Amino acid sequence: MLLEKLRGLLPASWHQSHPLVPVLRLTGPIGMATPLRPGLSLSGLAGPLERAFRIKRAVAVAIVINSPGGSPVQSHLIFKRIRDLAEEHGKPVFVFIEDVGASGGYMIAAAGDEIVVDPSSIVGSIGVVAATFGFDKAIEKLGIDRRVYTAGDRKVALDPFQPEKPEDVKRLKTLQKDVHAMFIDLVKARRGEALNGSDKLLFSGEFWSGRKAVELGLADRLGDLKGVMKERFGDKVRLVVIPTKGGGLLRRLRSSTIADLPVTALPDELISAVETRALWSRFGL
Numbered sequence: 547m548l549l550e551k552l553r554g555l556l557p558a559s560w561h562q563s564h565p566l567v568p569v570l571r572l573t574g575p576i577g578m579a580t581p582l583r584p585g586l587s588l589s590g591l592a593g594p595l596e597r598a599f600r601i602k603r604a605v606a607v608a609i610v611i612n613s614p615g616g617s618p619v620q621s622h623l624i625f626k627r628i629r630d631l632a633e634e635h636g637k638p639v640f641v642f643i644e645d646v647g648a649s650g651g652y653m654i655a656a657a658g659d660e661i662v663v664d665p666s667s668i669v670g671s672i673g674v675v676a677a678t679f680g681f682d683k684a685i686e687k688l689g690i691d692r693r694v695y696t697a698g699d700r701k702v703a704l705d706p707f708q709p710e711k712p713e714d715v716k717r718l719k720t721l722q723k724d725v726h727a728m729f730i731d732l733v734k735a736r737r738g739e740a741l742n743g744s745d746k747l748l749f750s751g752e753f754w755s756g757r758k759a760v761e762l763g764l765a766d767r768l769g770d771l772k773g774v775m776k777e778r779f780g781d782k783v784r785l786v787v788i789p790t791k792g793g794g795l796l797r798r799l800r801s802s803t804i805a806d807l808p809v810t811a812l813p814d815e816l817i818s819a820v821e822t823r824a825l826w827s828r829f830g831l
Contacts, residue, residue, distance in 0.1 A: 564780075564782040564783060564784050565605045565779040565780060565782065565783045565784065566601065566603045566604050566605065566783070566784045566786060567604060567605060567606050567607065567608050567640075567775055567779065567783060567784070567785050567786070568597075568598035568599075568601055568604050568607050568608070568786050568787075568788050569598075569608045569609075569610060569771065569785050569786065569787045569788065570591075570594055570595065570598055570607070570608070570609050570610070570787075570788050570790055571610045571612075571787070571790060572586055572591070572609060572610065572611050572612070572613060572624075572654065572790065573586075573610075573611075573612045573613065574586055574612075574613060575613065575614060575615070575616040576613055576615060576616030576617050576620050576621050576624070576650040576651065576654075577616045577617025577619070577620035577621075577650075585616060585617075585620075586613060586616070586620065586624065587617075587620045587623075587624075588620060588623040588624050588627060590790070591624055591627070591790060592627060594788045594789065594790045595627055595628060595631055596631065597788055598788045599631040599632070599634070599635045599637060600635070601786075604637060605637075605779055605783075606637055606638045606639070606640055606775075606778075606779070607631075607632070607637050607638075607639050607640070608639075608640045608641075608642065608771060608775065608785070609628070609639060609640070609641050609642070609654075609655075609657075609658065610641075610642045610644060610771060611641060611642070611643050611644065611647045611651055611654060611655050612643075612644040612645050612646060612647075612651075613646060613647065613648070613650065613651030613654070614646050614648050614649065614651060615648050615649025615650035615651050615652075615653075615671065616649075616650050617650060618650060618653070618674065618725050618728075618729070620650070621649075621650030621651075621653040621654055622653060622728070622732070624654050624657075625653055625654050625656060625657045625732070628654070628657035629657050632657070632659070638659045638660070639657060639658045639659050639660075640658060640659070640660050640662065640774065640775070640778075641654075641655045641657065641658030641660070641661045641662065642662045642663075642769075642770065642771050642774070643655055643661065643662070643663045643664070643667045643669055643756065643765070644664065644667065645667065645668065646667070646668045646669075647661075647663070647667065647668070647669050648668055648669065648670060648671035648753050649671040649672070649673070649675075652669060652670060652671065652672060652733075652764070653729060653732065653733075655669075656732060656733055656736040656737065657736070660766045660767070661764070661765040661766050662765065662766065662767055662768070662769045662770070662771075662774050663756030663757075663759055663760065663765040663767075663768060663769075664756050664768065664770065665755065665756050665757045665768055666755060666756060667755065667756035667759070667765075668753050668754075668755070668756075669753060669754055669755070669756055669758075669759035669764055669765055670748075670752060670753035670754050670759060670764055671751055671752070671753040672729055672730065672733060672748065672749045672750075672751065673726060673729075673749065673750065673751025674722040674725045674726045674729070674751075675751070676718060676722065678704065678706050679706050680706055680709075680710060681706050681707050682706075682707055682708055682709050685707060692707045692708070703717065704718060726749070729749075730745070730749050733748075733749075733764075737763055737764065740763035740766070741762070741763040741764070742761065742762050742763040743762045743763070747762075748762060748764070756768060771785070772785065
């Protein structure tokens with residue numbers, strides 16, 4: 547009797563005998579978080595991922611991605627957690643790329659056992675980028691002296707207010723090559739013989755339409771969430787969305803106006819907005 551009452555409190559899709567697939571939506575830049583612009587990170591997604599994979603009746607887990615990329619570290623941590631949970635619980639992972647699955651967004655997508663895209667999705671951008679500005683000539687014209695005091699010769703490497711130094715650029719490029727090599731190895735390990743193109747092409751940082759991504763082996767097929775899940779598990783499959791947003795405090799922060807934020811938070815919000823806009827605009831969005 548008690549069990550029946552408890553079952554009655556749950557959504558019907560959670561206790562009926564139909565196949566059940568938890569769905570997580572990962573949307574936005576990766577790792578670029580401020581109070582009003584929470585980015586995707588392992589700390590924010592660990593709980594929802596655990597809940598999705600721990601549903602015993604789940605026949606698979608679906609992850610919908612719409613991300614232009616961001617932090618390579620957070621991208622890799624999220625990728626690894628998805629794979630660890632998939633292996634621990636023995637559940638296949640279906641990834642659906644909507645508008646964009648690029649750079650770090652594609653790294654996360656590679657955690658899928660099958661990657662499904664729309665013909666017009668933007669997919670790829672397997673590379674590493676760093677961007678900054680040079681203000682040294684501007685402050686010189688304005689008659690501004692920059693005074694920096696450090697312990698450690700390399701603490702101000704790539705400082706945008708100082709002239710660019712070739713040795714600093716060389717160190718940065720070495721670091722980027724290391725990260726790029728990790729990204730390439732990850733994609734090769736996950737996509738294997740499905741890849742259909744030279745390393746020079748696939749790992750150049752270029753991005754393609756979803757249809758072309760299927761031809762290149764970066765994705766498996768064209769389709770959409772409901773259509774593919776019904777095809778795989780029948781018309782009665784139940785899709786259960788697992789919320790990936792935070793609780794009450796975080797919601798209040800997100801609903802805050804600019805006036806509600808401390809003055810010190812405003813520069814961070816502005817920089818985050820510019821960086822986010824730049825990420826999306828790179829893909830025409």
